[in-house]
Amino acid sequence: MLPKTRLGKRSPLGALMCTSSPNAEGLLETGAPRDAQGGVGNSAMGPPGPPPLSRFNNKLHPGQKVYVVCGGRECPGVVEQHNHVDNEVAILLPTLGQHVLRKLEDVWTSPNVLPPPAAIQGTGRPAQVSSCIDVPRSYRSPDSVDMDEMMAALVLTSLSHSPLVQSPPKTDTVTVCSAGVECGGGELSDSGSSGYWSCGRGCGSPAPSPPITETEVHSLATPSDEGLDMEMEQVLFDEHAPRKRRNSLKVSYRCLWPNCGKILTSVVGIKRHIRTLHLGQTGEHERCSRSEEDFYYTEVQQRQAQPLTPPPGVSIPIPTTSSSTRWPACASPTRASPSRVEPAVPEADSDSPTETGAQPGQLSKSAPSIPGFIWQVHSEHSYQAPAPVQVVAPPTSGSTSDSWNTSSTSTQIRQGAPFRVRSVSVGEQWLQQHSAPIRPHPSSTSPPRSLWTSRRIRGEAKKCRKVYGIEHRDQWCTACRWKKACQRFLD
DNA sequence: TATGCCGGGAA
DNA sequence: TTCCCGGCATA
Structure with missing residues (x-):
């Protein structure tokens, strides 16, 4: 179930990331353009246009081939300099023999099949705006065709180890449009940025390195996982609310099920616990494999007034023979050992x-x-x-x-x-x-x-x-x- | 649904 | 230790 849950949660993770992180800078610079496009960071308010291909790149390297809108059409260019402070890129347009300065968000790293509409020169924003969040597939860079696989890998990766949002290896040339395919595909319609944002986060970090910092991870990834964990904890805690017993030293039985540690005072209780909670057996099925739970509990001794579910290691487990302590001398003060035959x-x-x-x-x-x-x-x-x-x-x-x-x-x-x-x-x-x-x-x-x-x-x-x-x-x-x-x- | 009774709390 | 009861398992 967990995988499904995680998958389910993983998916909107992007949305979480988008919406919960207004700080564009925190989301890499790639977020800023998005922000600008959405009108937050930029004076121009308007529906987002086609995302510049540079959207998810932190940095443009000198000599890198890019595309910009110049004179109403897209022109190839070469990065001369990338000013991170101003987020501007000096670009040489060989075809025009010009040097232009463009905002990062106005720079594409791969050609668009459909040339973006004329950009507003002042802001560098594309004049044509689209209320549709869907990014035309034509905007996808060739590399992005693997996006599905990459996203799958991302999900798997995140499932397999940590809440960290692992950025799939990606080159600088792989950019935005794929993101649109994956995330902006219509579900995240309203604040269209969200889709891009999330994907920008996931896809944009250049491989192999700039790993996501812990801060980012916490601020971005944990929300979803935190919820997950909380769910789990809730389940566990609800299930194992500690109860007190007043007996002084006594024999109890601790559930050995991973992450459980439930302690009960009787074999029957612990077996039932294991059966019902962990083995999930009931009714007839329970009878068939009733002895299975024997392997999941052990005998412990508890001191007076200790909660029955102390944190792991707090209880004083008696080195019992094995995890399957079937017939302890005395299950509880009120129970006699069935094995005693005298x-x-x-x-x-x-x-x-x-x-x-x-x-x-x-x-x-x-x-x-x-x-x-x-x-x-x-x-x-x-x-x-x-x-x-x-x-x-x-x-x-x-x-x-x-x-x-x-x-x-x-x-x-x-x-x-x-x-x-x-x-x-x-x-x-x-x-x-x-x-x-x-x-x-x-x-x-x-x-x-x-x-x-x-x-x-x-x-x-x-x-x-x-x-x-x-x-x-x-x-x-x-x-x-x-x-x-x-x-x-x-x- | 009724019954048996476990697990646990209160006095 | 006695008494009681919630809640679960079973018929």
Whole structure:
């Protein structure tokens, strides 16, 4: 997209250059004549006539062949002297045997097929004025036939490296008319000068040298590019507005995408960020190549209250193994490592019966306390606990043969979800048995690792919202109330 | 559109 | 730590 944008912007660059630089001198002397022609620098106000061929030349060298209007017709001449101060050129007209003094703008460096109309001798300006900006192709110098290519090269050049407007190599004999073709071709009609100006800028600087000075570059070229950059910055900044976290040292994940550096506190977040912003994946496509984002983030540690998007180098990246840190020990304080598989000691005391107790109707029947048959038990808020533990069914043969039981006897690794511990009641089991499909054994059906980190797929299990309805929100589990992952009806 | 829930802020 | 919510992903 960028190229297109730049191309698009590049094109009116000339206009920018023309209009934004009233100082003709700043635009080389070639601009001055143009200015004069447009009536700004000259007393004569009138539509621009055919641009003198010298327009884009800084300097005429003694001995250089030029053409001037003399006696109403164009006469070839030889430059004797070019007075830069007065911008006058002393020209010898061999055909007439005369020496004439002409303003630079009245000097052509190549013959015109259509001789310019009689010039006003006093000002040296052509009497014939044309309101049309289009420069007749007949005014094109032979060299200018390559103008299209040169302009293309110019665009490419500017695209390839810098905002500098690179002047294509050009000899002094290559002049104006081509510019008219390229720039004055009608779009830039009104202040006809603009087209010429821009082109004069681009085409007129003699090759190979007088490179555009930085000042010029800034004053001329940057406007367009600046806008471009600003656009880019705007996009980036909008996208990465720093946010604060209060945690003291913690693990975060930094986007390694060029010029991004976005830091998120969770793998899921960073993956989603990469996916959506950089990989541009959504929906089905996202699922197909979900693991791709793994290569674009790395694990970092952040100190307290640091913006999540410090400038590059400010964050304290921990020399992680590689850019693809897929399974850090802990994604965030609230997330457990999916890779942690440890048989947990059943914690009967950590159960939070409040949840189940809150459901006298369905859950009061809960008889989870079969000795030895203990599920992972934790406070319902454990979704925020750092170290969730997966409970393995104790050896004590629980008579309850629950699908949940079997599924949880092994490590329950769910997509993007920590090992949530939960208290299970008969009511829940009933619900799960009757409303939710039997969970297959995780080990056999667990998705590829790359899929785990993403937002977990919505399960079939009912959630508090569905079970109790919004009107009984008070009966929801805390997580549901907080719009967190449901702790009561786990997938 | 409804739902689930992540990420983050406020108290 | 608890509570809440904006906003995104998904069904």
